[in-house]
Amino acid sequence: MKRILVTGALGQIGTELVAKLRETYGTMNVIATDIRACDANVIEKKGPFEVVDVTEEAGIYYVAAKYQVDTIIHLASLLSANAERNPRLAWNINMGGLINTLEVARELNLKFFTPSSIGAFGPSTPKNLTPQNTFQRPTTMYGLSKVAGELLCDYYFKRFGVDTRGLRFPGLISYIAPPGGGTTDYAVEIYYHAVKNKAYTSYIKEGTTLDMMYMPDAINAIITLMEENPEKLLHRNAYNVSAFSAAPEDFAAIIRKYIPTFKLDYQVDPTRQVIADSWPNAIDSSAAVNEWGFRVEYDLEKLTKDMLEKITGKLGME
Structure with missing residues (x-):
């Protein structure tokens, strides 16, 4: 290119x-x-x-x-x-x-x-x-x-x-630009709410595992x-391609390592839950690995640390 x-x-x-x-x-x-x-x-x-x-x-x-x-x-x-x-x-x-x-x-x-x-x-x-x-x-x-x-x-x-x-x-997770109406948007929102409110209400139900x-x-x-x-x-x-698979409670568990008082509850959005239920729990990325060397640097824990640090700085809450 x-x-x-x-x-x-x-x-x-x-x-x-x-x-x-x-x-x-x-x-x-x-x-x-x-x-x-x-x-x-x-x-x-x-x-x-x-x-x-x-x-x-x-x-x-x-x-x-x-x-x-x-x-x-x-x-x-x-x-x-x-x-x-x-x-x-x-x-x-x-x-x-x-x-x-x-x-x-x-x-x-x-x-x-x-x-x-x-x-x-x-x-x-x-x-x-x-x-x-x-x-x-x-x-x-x-x-x-x-x-x-x-x-x-x-x-x-x-x-x-x-x-x-x-x-x-x-599902793609980022602190820079807001998500645009996807089913996995909660995985971005949960970090912002953790920093601002120390609580989040997930529209995806507990136990719903998705690739991220x-x-x-x-x-x-x-x-x-x-x-x-x-x-x-x-x-x-x-x-x-995928880095890891996680459910809302998995994000919450890692967030509590940094924000011990963080609370997660649920108010399920039926439309997005039906979509999430139709998707895989975890996909096989081996073709990408074997054909062109796909790899990732961030697992859930490393991502969480970076997201919380960057959002805290972005919101001026240091």
Whole structure:
């Protein structure tokens, strides 16, 4: 990668990814785009920023050609819980935006990355050590769009030779940008509430184990995958990746090592609980490890220490 266009750059992944890419490849070589203008001085004053609606192919093409990019990292999407509230909008954004950016990649001969998700699995998928290749019948619009997206990227690779790559991300945890309506958002919220209130009410019930990953590991995985020799990539558009699996009470137990009075209770959100119940407990990341050296630095304990320190500083509560 030498010059990179990022869609959805103001989202949870995009905010941190753009910063890391600019640090690695140069500020002016990473073009951040989103459907809304950047008003926080976070991205706009540190490099190129363009307003782009991914449902309009012409706008994506214009920006990609203007900056002569060689790679598109396509992050713009509607996440799981929000997608269930407005499934038609989710389809239009997730699938319409994807095929538009794939077309631009095909026309301009660009490398292409888009994330998939553990949401691509469903209730009939094996729950434990979920294989790389397995039965996928998701029961949500978000999951449906992710399976279709994996297949569409496979199609553009095989039919047109577009160098498409992707990761099935678990729940992603970050202190920098707020989550955007996903089922695993509680794993971010619990740390903020621990610092501010020493208590949290989880919308996911006790005992619901899900795969998770700290954002620095997710960012590193994207860059590592995109820099890998394409000949090594057998499962190029849908690698299982995860750092650890945890339930709400597991987060609480580690938080209490630092905040002994922290309290956790539950008020279950039926919509998000149904989604969570349809996902695996723990997935098998061995294909990513074997094919391109996937690894993580943060387990739950190391992540918790870092999250609490960073949020405390961010909120000025030191």
